[in-house]
Amino acid sequence: MAKYVDLTGNKYGKLFVIKKSEHRVGKQKRVAWDCLCDCGNRRTIATSDLKSGHRKSCGCGNSSIKTNEKYGSLVAVRATDERKNGGVVWETLCDCGNTHFVDAGNLSRGNIKSCGCSTSDRAKVRGKRFGRLVALKIADTEKKDRIYWICKCDCGNKTTVSANSLSSGRTKSCGCYAIDLVSGENSRFYNKELSDQDRLKNNRYVSSKENVRLWRKQVYEKNDYTCQTCGVVGGDLNAHHLNGWHWFEEGRFDIENGVTLCVGCHKQFHFKYGNKNNTKKQFIDYKTNIEKSS
Secondary structure: OOOOOOOOOOEEOOEEEEEEOOOOEOOOOEOEEEEEEOOOOEEEEEHHHHHHOOOOOOOHHHOOOOOOOEEOOEEEEEEEEEEEOOEEEEEEEEOOOOEEEEEHHHHHHOOOOOOOOOHHHHHOOOOOEEOOEEEEEEOOOOOOOOOEEEEEEOOOOEEEEEHHHHHHOOOOOOOHHHHHHHOOOOOOOOOOOOOHHHHHHHOOOEEOOEEHHHHHHHHHHHOOOEOOOOOOEOOOEEEEEOOOOOOOHHHOOOHHHEEEEEHHHHHHHHHHHOOOOOOHHHHHHHHHHHHHHO
């Protein structure tokens, strides 16, 4: 086994090394360390990034934003691991009580001054077009940390989308755009010689108007693009079927039968429980064990 130098107790920039991490990072599975930043955030950093000076903070040190400072109606709470528009994404607290995530550039320049609760911010969304969607009104939702809008799609459907997803361009339709790209005559794989029955038989991912890509997107939106076991936001995500695709046919496109996992957690789950005949109970047990060990 390769030897490594114990970095526990050392400090690199703003990062204090607490202990060697149980997980390795990156494609090369590098040895990593659990670190505490001066701002209070915890991060897992590879040995080489610490010793080379490539990482000197959790990300807060690379931003002009300062913790606890106010920007419009938003108070900067902490820097997250997420990056957007080349800058650190900050968790902020709005005067109205909502939590809102904003990239450092838009926050420092004053382009975003609230969570969307202000009259001026709402005016920038209401009635405006975002891809195939037109924002109609703010939706009543139990998720109080974000603003959601009821939108009408060009296809006639109505859908509920977060203000962040609209403004960032991450959501541009009710899901019909994804369907158009992978099915019907607009698809580059379309074979006019096949009957509709042949197409359904040859493609397990399409069933009438139900489509696994649309299902996956809706699962991500339900979970705010956040892994439901480790809590990582964004990045490489998988939509996991709680009751497995192979046996639970009636729930293949049920949004409540899906949960968002990062690639690492998804692989760990299937390594432990296999790739077929999975159940919701297995996931509950898996998540419970992770919470107990953390």
